[in-house]
Amino acid sequence: MTSSAARRLPPLPSTRDLLRLYGIRSKRSLSQNFILDPRTLDKIARTAGPLAGQTVVEIGPGPGGITRALIGNGARQVVVIEKDARFLSPLRLLQEAAQGRIIINMGDVLKVNLSKFLDAELRQPWDSPQVPDIRLVSNLPFNITMPFLVRTIRDMAAHDNLFSYGRVPAVLTFQKEVAERIIAQPGDRNRSRLSVLCQNFAQARLKYTLKGGSFVPAASVDVGVMTLLPLRQPYIDLPFNFLEKVFTSLFHGKQKTVRKTIGHLFPNQNRLERADILLSTCRIHPNRTAVSLDMNDFEKIAFTYKDMCDKEPRLKKYVLPELRELLLDYQIEHGLFEDQDVLDSGSGFSLTQKEHDEDENRPSL
Numbered sequence: 446m447t448s449s450a451a452r453r454l455p456p457l458p459s460t461r462d463l464l465r466l467y468g469i470r471s472k473r474s475l476s477q478n479f480i481l482d483p484r485t486l487d488k489i490a491r492t493a494g495p496l497a498g499q500t501v502v503e504i505g506p507g508p509g510g511i512t513r514a515l516i517g518n519g520a521r522q523v524v525v526i527e528k529d530a531r532f533l534s535p536l537r538l539l540q541e542a543a544q545g546r547i548i549i550n551m552g553d554v555l556k557v558n559l560s561k562f563l564d565a566e567l568r569q570p571w572d573s574p575q576v577p578d579i580r581l582v583s584n585l586p587f588n589i590t591m592p593f594l595v596r597t598i599r600d601m602a603a604h605d606n607l608f609s610y611g612r613v614p615a616v617l618t619f620q621k622e623v624a625e626r627i628i629a630q631p632g633d634r635n636r637s638r639l640s641v642l643c644q645n646f647a648q649a650r651l652k653y654t655l656k657g658g659s660f661v662p663a664a665s666v667d668v669g670v671m672t673l674l675p676l677r678q679p680y681i682d683l684p685f686n687f688l689e690k691v692f693t694s695l696f697h698g699k700q701k702t703v704r705k706t707i708g709h710l711f712p713n714q715n716r717l718e719r720a721d722i723l724l725s726t727c728r729i730h731p732n733r734t735a736v737s738l739d740m741n742d743f744e745k746i747a748f749t750y751k752d753m754c755d756k757e758p759r760l761k762k763y764v765l766p767e768l769r770e771l772l773l774d775y776q777i778e779h780g781l782f783e784d785q786d787v788l789d790s791g792s793g794f795s796l797t798q799k800e801h802d803e804d805e806n807r808p809s810l
């Protein structure tokens with residue numbers, strides 16, 4: 446058998462036909478906006494680069510459109526994690542056709558450690574110039590965008606979970622406005638703590654956008670297809686939680702001066718005096734805003750604040766009460782992402798209960 450013949454799948458019903466065949470209607474509660482156009486599916490698979498010899502971890506395969514494209518583009522193996530049990534049968538059909546190259550796991554990606562699905566020999570040292578032969582690919586369900594992204598960046602920072610295997614490159618879809626926030630540069634009004642956190646730990650690129658109409662059912666916003674590559678050395682080499690606290694304080698009140706917002710890091714008494722000391726040590730003008738700061742500025746602020754905490758350890762523990770609920774760990778733990786504007790995210794996908802109920806009652810695709 447030639448290698449291209451080995452890659453090809455035997456004739457199968459189209460993804461659209463599989464949905465019909467198994468009577469599967471899209472559930473908005475699980476953000477099921479499918480891609481059914483083979484060219485778009487192929488484009489997403491190719492965004493992950495040459496796939497020969499690669500093990501791909503795919504989140505939310507649904508009826509398997511991207512999964513097939515990954516196999517068709519030569520992936521050695523595709524490990525899928527899907528929450529909705531209705532997709533088990535169509536995925537099994539693909540698995541059979543792909544002769545074992547698809548490994549199916551049913552579960553919630555926010556609750557599993559992805560590294561348990563991978564062979565130990567795929568591990569690459571973090572410092573290696575080579576990335577491991579693993580790719581992470583997902584047309585992400587938008588209801589979990591924020592918790593998933595935050596966990597991903599946190600895992601990159603800690604070399605944990607999937608990233609205990611090395612610097613695994615990722616291809617992920619985001620609401621376009623979230624993608625723009627991730628890549629926003631100093632001075633851009635989209636700049637937020639999400640931009641600085643992501644850019645500190647990963648090289649993030651917006652490769653192209655897909656119109657909302659590329660999805661079935663159509664998404665109410667356009668979607669950005671992004672690549673994220675963990676940096677060998679983060680720009681600011683300090684723990685995720687520590688940096689998150691600093692960035693959250695700085696961006697709490699985007700229009701406010703940094704003198705005001707950096708003050709959130711300190712207890713009430715002498716708040717502004719301490720902010721002045723920190724900023725003058727960093728040579729940053731107190732009237733600037735967080736949006737205007739570059740990574741150098743953030744680095745100076747983070748290390749100066751760390752020095753202050755080292756001298757006065759109770760500072761490190763101090764969190765302004767109104768900021769505690771904005772911290773990402775707290776948000777994940779309490780499932781607050783949908784309710785709060787914490788990352789300035791205006792998701793076009795969140796549904797009211799009424800919309801959700803209507804959706805559940807729609808006719809099949």
Ligand SMILES: C[S@@+](CC[C@H](N)C(=O)[O-])C[C@H]1O[C@@H](n2cnc3c(N)ncnc32)[C@H](O)[C@@H]1O
Binds near residue numbers: 480
């Ligand atoms: C936007 S759809 C993408 C489906 C398919 N990959 C495509 O591109 O057509 C998102 C998929 O993620 C699944 N999903 C939603 N929440 C999930 C979770 N927490 N863990 C794993 N899969 C999830 C949904 O059931 C759905 O199949």
